[in-house]
Amino acid sequence: MKQPKFESAGPAEDARLQAEMYDSIFSSTPLKLDNGETLMIPPHPDFGMLDDDRMEDYEDLLMEVEDYDREPDVFIPEQTLSDGAVVPSETIKGQLKRPFRKDGVRVKPAHSVRLVQAAIGPDDYAKLRAGGKSAADVWKIWGKQGLEIQARRDPKSEGSVVALGAVPEADSE
Known part of the structure; x- marks a missing residue:
């Protein structure tokens, strides 16, 4: 079977398209807004599947965290x-x-909100809020993805996708 050729903005978008083709947990997740619109939520930024501009904003935020109070x-x-x-x-x-602060002043908006803003961008964040949703709704999606990934990593987890075959008995001679 011939694989489709991707014509996209970059490797992150190619990876997301391929993830969607194979119904991967790394594909973007639709989030239905109260106003009827749907936003596509990318996987958590730590998976490196954001568009270049979103990844730049995320990494800027990571750099900023280095200056937070400890x-x-x-x-x-x-x-x-x-x-x-x-x-x-x-x-x-x-x-x-905790809560995160810089020079004794609490970081506003909250770090978890800023992370979502970096990941989805200011336009989609405005749509998210106008559609009656919040950063917490994005974190729910990311949390679910994290649990699915953990379940795949742990073959002992309930409902594991890893099938264990029978092991033949050892020779006694």
Whole structure:
């Protein structure tokens, strides 16, 4: 079977189109708005399947987070193990303070809202809000996708798509 040739804006769009063709969990998800419109919500930005301009905004946001306020760093002194091995000292960067803040002032809008804005863009975010939905509705979609991905990674999970075959008994000789 010949694969269709994609004529798109770039690799991210090609990946999304291919994901949609094969009904992948990485395909964009339709979100029906209260006003009857439908928005296509891309997979979470961490999967790298955003258009170039959306990915730029997302990575700018990630860079900004580096300047958010943190709890104090944790210093772990050098340790000598019972076998004589020495574990060097280490400083672990403090956790981000919640709610996120910069120079003591809370980040507004909330970081989770800003992440959705970066991922879908200002025009689609305006449509989302005008259509009676919020960033929380996008996070519900992303959360569901995350659970589906986790289920695929964990073959022990209920309803796993991984089929285990019978293992023959070992020879006793």
